[in-house]
Amino acid sequence: MTPKKLLAAQLDMAPDEIVVDDYPAERRSLRISVVTETYPPEVNGVARTIASVVEGLRARNHAVQLIRPGQRRGEQGSDAPGFHEVLMRGLPIPRYPQLRMGLTSKRTLVKLWSVRRPDVVHIATEGPMGWSALQAATHLKLPVCSDFRTNFHAYSKHYGVGWLHKPIMAYLRKFHNLTQCTMTPDEGLRQALTGYGFRNVMVVARGVDTQLFHPRFRSEALRESWGAAPGDLVVVHVGRLAAEKNLGTLMQAFEAMRQVQPRAKLVLVGDGPARKDLQARCPQAIFAGMRHGDDLAAHYASGDLFLFPSLTETFGNVTPEALASGLPVLAYDYAAASQLVRPQISGLLAPMSSAPEFVRMAASLAADREGLRVMGQQARLTTETLGWDRIVASIETMYHGLLQRPLETVPALPPAGFGSLRA
Numbered sequence: 001m002t003p004k005k006l007l008a009a010q011l012d013m014a015p016d017e018i019v020v021d022d023y024p025a026e027r028r029s030l031r032i033s034v035v036t037e038t039y040p041p042e043v044n045g046v047a048r049t050i051a052s053v054v055e056g057l058r059a060r061n062h063a064v065q066l067i068r069p070g071q072r073r074g075e076q077g078s079d080a081p082g083f084h085e086v087l088m089r090g091l092p093i094p095r096y097p098q099l100r101m102g103l104t105s106k107r108t109l110v111k112l113w114s115v116r117r118p119d120v121v122h123i124a125t126e127g128p129m130g131w132s133a134l135q136a137a138t139h140l141k142l143p144v145c146s147d148f149r150t151n152f153h154a155y156s157k158h159y160g161v162g163w164l165h166k167p168i169m170a171y172l173r174k175f176h177n178l179t180q181c182t183m184t185p186d187e188g189l190r191q192a193l194t195g196y197g198f199r200n201v202m203v204v205a206r207g208v209d210t211q212l213f214h215p216r217f218r219s220e221a222l223r224e225s226w227g228a229a230p231g232d233l234v235v236v237h238v239g240r241l242a243a244e245k246n247l248g249t250l251m252q253a254f255e256a257m258r259q260v261q262p263r264a265k266l267v268l269v270g271d272g273p274a275r276k277d278l279q280a281r282c283p284q285a286i287f288a289g290m291r292h293g294d295d296l297a298a299h300y301a302s303g304d305l306f307l308f309p310s311l312t313e314t315f316g317n318v319t320p321e322a323l324a325s326g327l328p329v330l331a332y333d334y335a336a337a338s339q340l341v342r343p344q345i346s347g348l349l350a351p352m353s354s355a356p357e358f359v360r361m362a363a364s365l366a367a368d369r370e371g372l373r374v375m376g377q378q379a380r381l382t383t384e385t386l387g388w389d390r391i392v393a394s395i396e397t398m399y400h401g402l403l404q405r406p407l408e409t410v411p412a413l414p415p416a417g418f419g420s421l422r423a
Contacts (some may be wrong), residue, residue, distance in 0.1 A: 005262035014115045021026065030399055032057060033124035033135040035066040042071065043270075043290055045317035049206055050124050054341065056392030058082055065118060069103075069129065086112065088129060104129055105211035109136035116143060120399045124129035126175050131344075134178055142400040146179040148172070148193060148201075149314050173197050180402050183395070185315035186339055204395055206336070208320035215326035215380055217301040222384070226265050226286050226302075231258070233264040233366060235302030236327065238296075238318045239310065249309040249355045251281055253330075260366040262414065271297050300325035302373055305365055306347075308337065309358055324383040328375035330361055340386075346379040 031403075032422065034054055038047040055219055057064050063082045071086040077085030088104040113121075121137040123130045123146045130146075136191045137144045176182040176198055183204040184190050190201045206382070215336060221364040228234050235254060239245055264286040268278070281288060290297050300306075306322035308331040319336040322329050329347035331337035350358040 033118035077418040106135040207391040212323035217297040238269040257366035323379040
């Protein structure tokens with residue numbers, strides 16, 4: 001007898017009189033341990049993304065344990081309801097002194113997770129702390145997912161250590177293949193990683209805070225402080241001032257734009273080891289340094305065009321932030337730009353690695369001020385469906401999927417470090 005007929009018999013009613021609302025059961029709240037070696041107030045795309053995911057998970061009633069390096073002496077981790085922050089020892093990263101590399105042992109995490117056992121471990125970064133977390137989770141037979149967020153293998157050539165490409169890629173492949181799932185932000189990168197031998201790679205898009213990054217933050221007072229008159233073109237770049245960001249092409253592009261618009265201004269938001277050289281090359285540029293929150297939003301929205309010549313991004317969070325702020329974007333045709341920029345509608349996409357074409361496109365945009373205005377309006381429209389709620393919901397679905405599949409037997413973990421791995 002079906003449940004409906006059984007219920008009808010119990011109530012002495014005809015089956016057709018029974019109306020059953022087939023509401024699916026709500027998914028249960030999960031205990032999620034997020035392991036990351038970067039987190040706000042550190043300023044970078046990975047930190048902002050992880051913070052948005054953590055906040056989104058908490059808003060969806062999941063209990064989050066955040067494991068990260070301590071960032072300052074005497075810092076205390078939060079232990080609010082549904083949010084337990086565990087601070088580990090950290091060391092500054094060479095060439096990135098504002099970031100810290102987490103240091104902890106497998107034993108420490110095994111002890112921690114034996115007391116507070118998570119349902120899922122989410123490893124956001126592949127450094128020493130991430131490696132220890134992978135070892136501990138494997139030991140305790142916990143489901144593990146990971147993120148591929150930073151092209152360390154691509155960065156190596158910009159710092160004179162291109163010979164490290166193979167061992168770095170071997171380490172990353174070994175690391176991610178020991179997890180049940182690796183999340184990456186776009187299909188192009190998923191295909192590239194699959195070609196390198198990565199397994200179980202899935203695309204999980206990234207969102208943008210469309211309330212923070214908004215054209216309403218445009219400030220004429222801020223533009224005036226840059227020396228920009230109402231009709232002057234203001235070009236904005238946001239990001240680390242470092243070799244891997246291809247800033248030589250940015251300088252070439254701006255020089256070409258000044259041939260068309262002599263009063264054009266270049267505003268560089270961010271800091272890094274290349275700042276001194278860039279100031280020498282372009283002394284008239286405005287070096288705004290690090291900016292946060294509403295102040296950062298105002299710097300975006302007060303520009304007229306966003307130039308982003310980087311060739312080493314896994315995604316490039318600054319692209320959707322610029323679009324949401326109402327700026328047309330000129331970038332290379334890959335990562336976030338290839339997904340979000342609609343050529344001739346909300347910006348332009350240059351062929352990969354073609355600096356002459358990037359420079360030519362920059363000059364053409366400088367010559368079309370009305371076109372830039374219309375593109376800026378369309379740029380905002382392209383991001384209005386990219387709020388973090390939808391992205392976090394897809395991550396939540398992935399977590400539940402991990403819990404429904406049996407843990408596969410994984411190979412024994414090799415000793416930590418690059419030396420034990422071969423390309």
